[in-house]
Amino acid sequence: MESYKIDEIILEKIKALGLPEKKENNPYILLHVYGDGVRASNKFNAKVYEGKKGLKLVTNDYHTLMNLIENKIVSEKDYKRIIYIDDSNWGCAIGGVLVGAYDTLAKKVKIKVIDVKFFQEPLFSQKAYLDEYAKKGIELVNEFNTNPNDALIRICTGYLNTKLKEELRKIGFNVEVAEIGEPLQTEIENKAREYVKSFGYDKYYDPKQLTPAQITDEFNKTISWLKEKNLMKFAKTGWNYFKPYDA
Numbered sequence: 001m002e003s004y005k006i007d008e009i010i011l012e013k014i015k016a017l018g019l020p021e022k023k024e025n026n027p028y029i030l031l032h033v034y035g036d037g038v039r040a041s042n043k044f045n046a047k048v049y050e051g052k053k054g055l056k057l058v059t060n061d062y063h064t065l066m067n068l069i070e071n072k073i074v075s076e077k078d079y080k081r082i083i084y085i086d087d088s089n090w091g092c093a094i095g096g097v098l099v100g101a102y103d104t105l106a107k108k109v110k111i112k113v114i115d116v117k118f119f120q121e122p123l124f125s126q127k128a129y130l131d132e133y134a135k136k137g138i139e140l141v142n143e144f145n146t147n148p149n150d151a152l153i154r155i156c157t158g159y160l161n162t163k164l165k166e167e168l169r170k171i172g173f174n175v176e177v178a179e180i181g182e183p184l185q186t187e188i189e190n191k192a193r194e195y196v197k198s199f200g201y202d203k204y205y206d207p208k209q210l211t212p213a214q215i216t217d218e219f220n221k222t223i224s225w226l227k228e229k230n231l232m233k234f235a236k237t238g239w240n241y242f243k244p245y246d247a
Contacts, residue, residue, distance in 0.1 A: 081105035100188035124238025130163040148172035
């Protein structure tokens with residue numbers, strides 16, 4: 001999420017957009033809007049807080065919000081293709097992370113791996129994984145032989161995608177935060193399953209298909225397996241969870 005100081009003028013402009021609103025019980029939240037699925041993805045959201053230091057805007061996509069305010073509406077009809085980008089294996093303790101892209105014109109999925117070393121110290125504390133993820137993501141886009149005039153990019157809202165989103169915009173691409181569906185979602189999860197299995201663990205799980213209690217149970221099973229097999233060198237040991245563990 002991105003945070004900015006704003007004034008009453010910007011607040012009124014956000015209200016004037018007429019986006020759907022979510023009512024909040026928090027007295028410090030003056031406004032909470034989200035995408036209408038037409039002008040902005042339904043994954044887009046923005047909140048305005050009022051505090052002692054004035055108004056604060058918190059949003060998952062400031063760029064899109066400014067485009068809306070300036071009436072710069074992006075239509076997928078203006079592009080030959082849409083490239084969807086998503087990640088997988090972020091929540092699994094084994095191995096690194098996958099970044100995948102699907103091109104609607106080529107009808108192909110391409111996937112790259114962010115090595116587990118980026119989720120271990122000292123790289124993890126440096127958040128070097130954000131740079132590596134952005135680098136690999138841009139490589140995927142380039143492999144589709146496209147350009148900013150040719151492709152609209154829709155990217156998952158997850159934290160891992162923040163730097164990639166910024167870097168793609170710097171080189172001219174129009175990027176929207178969005179919910180990522182098929183075929184990318186299934187293909188990247190299948191690839192993550194194969195990737196985790198390559199370390200010897202055959203019980204990969206997709207958190208999106210489990211309840212919170214089931215996620216905790218599967219996570220604990222994964223940690224137990226890593227310790228039992230003495231394979232912490234393949235774990236995301238930069239996580240706070242592993243700090244007491246001497247790998």
